[in-house]
Amino acid sequence: FCQTLLQSVLPPELRFACFRFLKHALGCYYSYCYFEITDTDGLNTNELYDAVQLYLSSFASTSCSRLSLSRVCNSSSTTFVLSNNDCIADVFGGVSVQWKHVVTQSQSQASPRAEKRSFTLRIRKCDRDRILDSYLDYIMDKANDIRRENRERLLYTNSHGGWRKVPFKHPSTFDTLAMDPERKRDIMEDLRDFMAGKAFYQRTGRAWKRGYLLYGPPGTGKSSMIAAMANFLGYDIYDLELTKVHSNSELRELLMNTSSKSIIVIEDIDCSVNLSKRLKAEQATPRRAAHGRKHGNNNTITLSGLLNFTDGLWSCCGSERIFVFTSNHIEKLDPALLRSGRMDMHIYMSYCSYPALKILLKNYLEYEDKDLGEAAASSLQETIERAKMTPADISEVLIKNRRNKEKAVSELLMVLKARAERNEKYGGMREDCELNGVEEEEQEKWALDGSEEGSHDDDDSCY
Numbered sequence: 042f043c044q045t046l047l048q049s050v051l052p053p054e055l056r057f058a059c060f061r062f063l064k065h066a067l068g069c070y071y072s073y074c075y076f077e078i079t080d081t082d083g084l085n086t087n088e089l090y091d092a093v094q095l096y097l098s099s100f101a102s103t104s105c106s107r108l109s110l111s112r113v114c115n116s117s118s119t120t121f122v123l124s125n126n127d128c129i130a131d132v133f134g135g136v137s138v139q140w141k142h143v144v145t146q147s148q149s150q151a152s153p154r155a156e157k158r159s160f161t162l163r164i165r166k167c168d169r170d171r172i173l174d175s176y177l178d179y180i181m182d183k184a185n186d187i188r189r190e191n192r193e194r195l196l197y198t199n200s201h202g203g204w205r206k207v208p209f210k211h212p213s214t215f216d217t218l219a220m221d222p223e224r225k226r227d228i229m230e231d232l233r234d235f236m237a238g239k240a241f242y243q244r245t246g247r248a249w250k251r252g253y254l255l256y257g258p259p260g261t262g263k264s265s266m267i268a269a270m271a272n273f274l275g276y277d278i279y280d281l282e283l284t285k286v287h288s289n290s291e292l293r294e295l296l297m298n299t300s301s302k303s304i305i306v307i308e309d310i311d312c313s314v315n316l317s318k319r320l321k322a323e324q325a326t327p328r329r330a331a332h333g334r335k336h337g338n339n340n341t342i343t344l345s346g347l348l349n350f351t352d353g354l355w356s357c358c359g360s361e362r363i364f365v366f367t368s369n370h371i372e373k374l375d376p377a378l379l380r381s382g383r384m385d386m387h388i389y390m391s392y393c394s395y396p397a398l399k400i401l402l403k404n405y406l407e408y409e410d411k412d413l414g415e416a417a418a419s420s421l422q423e424t425i426e427r428a429k430m431t432p433a434d435i436s437e438v439l440i441k442n443r444r445n446k447e448k449a450v451s452e453l454l455m456v457l458k459a460r461a462e463r464n465e466k467y468g469g470m471r472e473d474c475e476l477n478g479v480e481e482e483e484q485e486k487w488a489l490d491g492s493e494e495g496s497h498d499d500d501d502s503c504y
């Protein structure tokens with residue numbers, strides 16, 4: 042009836058044009074193109090195949106009813122793989138696509154039992170140009186993220202101008218770190234923003250890197266904080282020993298050989314290399330410095346070399362990198378290092394506060410707030426600030442008595458009170474000496490001098 046009606050109403054030319062349009066529109070919508078991604082391209086393994094496999098396995102476990110499971114030797118993670126001829130759907134940018142896993146027997150005479158594996162991607166023709174490239178890039182990025190999460194992290198250290206690596210297994214996390222929960226939250230927020238900030242850094246034309254300066258007395262958790270950062274972000278750590286670097290160019294070379302998504306650490310920057318003194322020495326003896334340069338002897342790291350390392354053009358090779366400097370004496374650092382924009386966040390690692398103590402009690406003794414008892418809680422709260430003890434010192438007391446919780450708390454209270462009284466008596470001077478690990482005799486000297494200046498000056502091991 043419709044056909045008869047259309048034939049009588051529409052002229053044949055218009056009918057033909059409409060028919061052609063409809064056929065094209067429907068054809069475009071319902072016709073597909075197929076892309077085959079094989080596990081090898083003849084000789085080499087195909088990175089894209091591995092990436093697709095990892096990417097699909099990240100959500101296949103929840104959306105497929107039949108999967109092959111595998112686990113690599115010594116690994117703790119299980120990989121889900123689509124079985125032969127099984128399909129899985131995905132949506133990217135609002136476009137639906139379908140993946141199929143195909144396993145066939147190899148035709149090769151040399152290895153007749155080998156299998157040829159491939160994924161077939163099905164996309165509607167009209168969507169192909171719009172999403173294909175960006176979808177495959179997205180899969181590669183995702184697969185890299187998954188790989189990083191699955192694999193163990195590495196700790197690099199510089200030696201003879203290159204990097205040596207060992208597996209990084211430090212168990213410190215933000216949960217185990219004793220510090221005020223609010224400050225901890227701020228730092229975690231900052232790290233999270235950094236990690237997800239690719240678009241922000243691109244939009245603002247800034248290099249995708251961030252600098253943290255951790256400072257405070259020894260034993261307040263600066264190294265533990267770095268480990269917690271690495272575990273939180275899933276980044277590798279490059280622990281740069283400045284005393285083993287002989288020139289700015291070596292420093293640059295080392296930087297070029299670090300990977301993205303890593304934390305580059307310079308610990309105890311105030312005493313590992315005496316940059317400001319070097320600079321002064323150079324200024325004081327310009328002829329000697331000029332002589333050195335003339336003879337090609339540029340065997341020094343300068344402050345500007347270090348700043349270039351963190352700040353300059355070279356710091357941008359690679360991306361998503363975090364620089365962490367630690368110092369026990371922020372007042373000894375050159376102001377150029379502290380200027381805003383250089384170290385984005387200055388984090389003071391303080392003596393143990395009451396909220397931090399509660400974290401230690403929970404971690405070491407499994408004590409919750411209510412287990413402590415009102416009297417003990419208020420005594421601890423009252424003495425902890427005056428005692429000025431580091432989390433490292435407090436951990437020692439708790440570890441020693443961890444089998445007897447009541448004893449642990451009472452001994453801690455005793456130590457805290459003794460420390461508080463002593464601090465009040467000596468005005469904190471001896472306390473500083475002791476925390477810096479100085480011998481009894483030396484402590485007396487410092488207490489008399491009232492100064493610790495020169496403690497590193499005659500130390501040959503320092504630069």
Ligand SMILES: Nc1ncnc2c1ncn2[C@@H]1O[C@H](COP(=O)(O)OP(=O)(O)OP(=O)(O)O)[C@@H](O)[C@H]1O
Pocket residue numbers: 217218219220258259260261262263264265266369390431432433434436
């Ligand atoms: N804030 C903290 N939270 C939990 N544990 C801590 C903390 N601070 C110190 N500790 C404990 O003390 C030990 C030593 O701490 P850490 O090496 O992190 O201190 P640091 O500030 O880096 O010291 P240094 O300046 O001497 O290198 C750690 O292994 C950890 O057990």
